[in-house]
Amino acid sequence: MDIATYKNDVWGREVLLGVSWELLWLICVVALVIVAVHAMYMATQKRAERPSKEGKHVQRHVLIDRIMHWVMAFSVIALLITGVLPIIGIEFAWLTLHWIAGLVLTAAVLFHAIRSVLQKDLENIMIRTSDLKEPFDENVKPGKYSLAQKSMHGAVTVATLLVIISGLFMFAMIDTPWWDRTNSLSEATLGWMFFIHGLSTLALIALLVFHLYFTLRPEKLFYLRSMIKGWISEEELSAHHDPQRWAPDKTA
Amino acid sequence: MASFDVMPDVQLFQPVELDDALNLADRYAGDGWLLGGGQDTYGWLKDRAKHPQAMIDLNGIEALRGIRESEDGIEIGAATTLREIIRNELLQRDYSLLVSSAEVVASPQIRNVGTLGGNLAQDARCWYYRRGLSCYRAGGNTCYADTPEGMNREHCVFGASRCVAVSPSDTATAIAALDASMVVQNVGGQRVVAAEDFFVGPATHITRMTSLEPGEILTAIRIPAKWAGKKFYFEKVADRNTWDFALVSIAVAMEMDGDTIVDSRFVCGGVACTPHRLRNVENAVRGKSLSEESAEAVATLASDGARPLNANQFKLPLLENLVRRAMRA
Numbered sequence: 271m272d273i274a275t276y277k278n279d280v281w282g283r284e285v286l287l288g289v290s291w292e293l294l295w296l297i298c299v300v301a302l303v304i305v306a307v308h309a310m311y312m313a314t315q316k317r318a319e320r321p322s323k324e325g326k327h328v329q330r331h332v333l334i335d336r337i338m339h340w341v342m343a344f345s346v347i348a349l350l351i352t353g354v355l356p357i358i359g360i361e362f363a364w365l366t367l368h369w370i371a372g373l374v375l376t377a378a379v380l381f382h383a384i385r386s387v388l389q390k391d392l393e394n395i396m397i398r399t400s401d402l403k404e405p406f407d408e409n410v411k412p413g414k415y416s417l418a419q420k421s422m423h424g425a426v427t428v429a430t431l432l433v434i435i436s437g438l439f440m441f442a443m444i445d446t447p448w449w450d451r452t453n454s455l456s457e458a459t460l461g462w463m464f465f466i467h468g469l470s471t472l473a474l475i476a477l478l479v480f481h482l483y484f485t486l487r488p489e490k491l492f493y494l495r496s497m498i499k500g501w502i503s504e505e506e507l508s509a510h511h512d513p514q515r516w517a518p519d520k521t522a
Numbered sequence: 523m524a525s526f527d528v529m530p531d532v533q534l535f536q537p538v539e540l541d542d543a544l545n546l547a548d549r550y551a552g553d554g555w556l557l558g559g560g561q562d563t564y565g566w567l568k569d570r571a572k573h574p575q576a577m578i579d580l581n582g583i584e585a586l587r588g589i590r591e592s593e594d595g596i597e598i599g600a601a602t603t604l605r606e607i608i609r610n611e612l613l614q615r616d617y618s619l620l621v622s623s624a625e626v627v628a629s630p631q632i633r634n635v636g637t638l639g640g641n642l643a644q645d646a647r648c649w650y651y652r653r654g655l656s657c658y659r660a661g662g663n664t665c666y667a668d669t670p671e672g673m674n675r676e677h678c679v680f681g682a683s684r685c686v687a688v689s690p691s692d693t694a695t696a697i698a699a700l701d702a703s704m705v706v707q708n709v710g711g712q713r714v715v716a717a718e719d720f721f722v723g724p725a726t727h728i729t730r731m732t733s734l735e736p737g738e739i740l741t742a743i744r745i746p747a748k749w750a751g752k753k754f755y756f757e758k759v760a761d762r763n764t765w766d767f768a769l770v771s772i773a774v775a776m777e778m779d780g781d782t783i784v785d786s787r788f789v790c791g792g793v794a795c796t797p798h799r800l801r802n803v804e805n806a807v808r809g810k811s812l813s814e815e816s817a818e819a820v821a822t823l824a825s826d827g828a829r830p831l832n833a834n835q836f837k838l839p840l841l842e843n844l845v846r847r848a849m850r851a
Contacts, residue, residue, distance in 0.1 A: 277656035288663060304694060363725040365683060439548060444684065450829075451682075453669050464663045 271296065274465055279457040286461030289468025292358050297472045301479040320489060322510040327501035328518040330414075338382050339497055345375035346430075346474060352469060365444065372437050379430060394516070395423050398483070413515030418484070426477050432470035439463045530567055532705065533576045540585045540707070543578055543739060546708040550576045551736035557581070558601055558640030561632050566645075571654035582791035586639075586741055589613065595641075595747040600639025600740045603694070605630075607638060615746055619754035619773055623696035626758045629765040637739045642694050642704075642720075643732050646687035646795075647767055649673055657683045658728050668829075674831040676769065679838065680794035686831060688792050692758060694721060695791040696771035698799065700749050701809055706734060706743040714744070721796035731795070749775045749787075755848040758791070759840060768792040770837050772844040781811040790824070793837055800824050817849035 277287040331339070348371035352364040386392050394414040400419045403410045415423070440463055445451045455463070485494050496502045507518065532555075537543040539786040547554055555574035558581070566572040580586055588603035589610050596617065598607065604624040607613055615623050627633055627641060646652075646659060648667055656662030667674040668686045679687040697717045704720040715733060722733050734740060740816050755774040760766035771791035777784045786798040786807055802823045810816040816839055824845045 277662055280655060361727050365725060445682070445829075451668065453665060457664055480702055509824075 273469075277461075283474055285404045285458040286465050288461060288464035290471065291468070292458045293472055294354070294357065294475070297476050298479070301476040303433075304478060308483070316488070320490065321503065323492060323495070323503045323506065326363060328498040328504055328507050329500060330405045330518060331500050332504050333500060334385070335382075336497055338385075340381065341378045342375060345371045345378060346478070349375060349433075350471070350475060350478070354475070369437075369446070372434070372441065375430070376434050376438070379434065395420055397421065397424065405450035411510065411512040411515075413512060414518070415455055416510075422477065422481060422484075425473070429470045429473040429477060432466055433474060436467035440467060461498075465498070526568055529564075530569070530573070532574055534579065535576060536579045536582050538582045538584070538754065540583050540739075540741065543545070543580060543583055544584055544707060544709045544737075546576065546578045546665070546728070546738055548737045550574075550578070551658045554578055554736075556739060558643075558736075559603065559632070559635040560638035560640075561628070561636045562640060562644040565652070569652070569654060571652065580639075580739070581637075592744065593752065596745050598743045598745070601637045601643075602639075602744055604633040604636045604641060605639065608633065616750040617700060619700060619749075619756055619775055620693065620696045620745070621747065622754065623693045623755035623758075623771075623773060626756075626771075627692045631766070635654060638693060638743060641691050642697060642743070643734060643740055644691055646685075647690040648677065648685075648687040651687060658724065659687060661729060668834060671832065672831070675765065675833040676792070677831055677834055678794050678836060679825075679828040680798050680843075681723050681725075681796065683723060683728070683795075685724035685728055685795065687795060688794050689721060689725075689731060689794065690767045690792075690813060691790060691797075692768060692771060694797045695771055695789045696756060697743060697745075698797040699754075699773040699775045699787045699789040700745045701775075701787065702746070703744045704740055706738050707741045708738045717743075717797070718799065723795040734780075749777075752777050756851045757844055757847060770840045770844060772841075772848055773797075774848045776807075778839060783807045783810055783812070788824075788848070790841060790844070793828075793841060800845070802826055807849065812849055813851060814850060817846040821846045821850065 271292050272290040273293065275287040275290050279285045287517075303503075349368060352368040352371060356362070356364050386395075397420045399415065401412065401420065404412055404417045439455065440460075443451055443453055443455060443460070444479050483492055492506050493503050507513070535546050537546060545741070547556065547714065551555070553575040555563065555572070555577045557577050557579045563577075580601050583601065587599045588602060589599070589606070589612060590597045591612065596612065604627050607624045608621055610621075624633065624638070624641075627636060647725065648657070649657070650657050650666035650672075651659045653689050654660070655666055658668075660851070665685055666672055667677050674686060676688065678688045686817050692719075702717045704715045704717060706715055707719075720732055722731070732740075753776040755776075758768045758771035760768050768791050770793055772790070773789045774786065776786040786804050788803045790798045790800060801821070804821050806820040806823055807816065810819070821842040828838055828841075830838060
């Protein structure tokens with residue numbers, strides 16, 4: 271199975287065409303197998319007592335961050351639906367829907383990035399050497415985000431930035447309300463853009479599977495609640511986080 | 523590009539029953555090739571630009587041939603030749619628009635063997651695509667015709683979406699103007715598709731021109747009685763009068779009440795990836811009579827929304843003039 275597909279350009283030279291979409295099925299199967307293995311492993315483990323959601327609440331995500339999270343989530347899903355369904359044979363007029371969803375994602379990512387810098391929230395999501403002890407020592411608790419969450423965020427960030435940057439190059443090639451199609455990239459450059467776009471799409475599909483799985487795991491559901499309602503309980507805070515490393519607003 | 527005089531190694535099936543053909547089409551799906559008159563087939567194979575495993579010759583299936591009157595109009599088998607259509611008295615009397623469009627297809631020799639189904643379902647004639655380049659339509663990621671130096675004189679002025687090829691079928695415009703339906707069958711049954719939905723643009727299906735799925739066969743074309751015997755106009759403009767594809771063509775069906783146009787369908791070929799309906803012209807001519815004054819009033823509406831390429835801006839005045847001529851007729 272190839273990672274990339276190639277073609278001959280107009281001069282007869284071999285150039286990159288894009289990612290090999292045979293990988294789509296491989297990625298889906300591998301991701302689902304990993305999820306299934308993890309689920310089976312967790313089923314064999316002793317179930318830890320879950321902290322109560324009752325009592326005082328502490329703020330984990332403010333409203334604007336939650337809105338941005340869901341805007342990004344739905345735009346990624348819209349992008350995957352409009353981008354991948356035609357590839358697997360479900361054809362419809364997808365292109366306009368795809369670039370609109372892409373622009374929404376780009377705007378949301380820009381807003382999120384600027385806000386994170388201004389709010390100094392970047393520190394919470396950066397992976398530090400001290401985080402690496404977490405998986406090996408159950409007494410080491412994370413700050414606002416666990417090592418797994420930081421890793422997931424890092425991977426999603428890289429894949430999303432790649433898909434956005436390559437997508438913007440491809441966007442310049444087509445008709446939009448703001449400019450006419452240019453068809454100006456060389457075939458080789460275009461091939462690289464399609465390859466990066468496709469590869470990062472495959473990565474996002476795998477990451478989406480993992481994200482959905484861990485979001486819906488029973489012991490992690492309070493994080494999903496916090497992304498909807500904004501809060502976790504004080505008991506959940508003390509059970510899963512180190513107050514020395516993350517001191518949220520308890521008056522929220 | 524290499525071109526060969528001999529056929530490639532391909533398995534030939536010559537079913538005489540439609541069920542057998544449907545089973546073969548189902549078995550080979552995308553690797554099968556439906557053969558009508560072969561006029562859009564042999565070029566592809568000679569140039570080795572398409573590589574089907576199996577060829578399913580539909581010409582021996584009697585059920586796919588012939589012109590029959592039905593309760594609500596007429597049904598034409600998809601394997602009926604263009605010559606049979608041209609010579610059919612019923613079509614000459616009631617649906618002369620289709621006859622006129624079939625008369626200008628290619629050359630007499632091609633019309634003798636070319637079928638209506640094949641003419642309707644033929645592939646794009648873009649130079650770059652036919653040469654075997656990996657353009658969008660061939661599954662690639664670029665359009666060679668839609669570049670500043672691209673040879674796009676014959677390409678579209680409406681409805682481009684990455685690919686700028688046009689629907690090359692002469693009869694498609696007439697079929698769309700007559701509000702025909704296409705009968706499509708596969709092993710699971712049949713579906714009837716309006717002609718306007720049968721032809722699809724690149725925004726939806728960039729690698730094919732019709733909504734025919736792999737494994738499906740276009741078996742018949744049904745033309746409703748609504749337009750039988752109405753006023754028709756067909757004209758095709760090409761670089762030469764025979765054996766050439768339309769630069770622009772127009773097929774018009776008009777229902778008249780005395781001198782007044784009550785209803786109409788204006789469909790153009792050679793300007794879009796599908797037969798292109800001029801709905802704004804249709805709306806504008808309702809209630810008008812055929813006259814120079816009406817022609818001038820509506821002609822420029824035909825090119826509304828057009829987006830010509832570098833080398834095909836001439837198609838806009840050509841299109842407008844064809845509308846003028848239809849309104850003077």
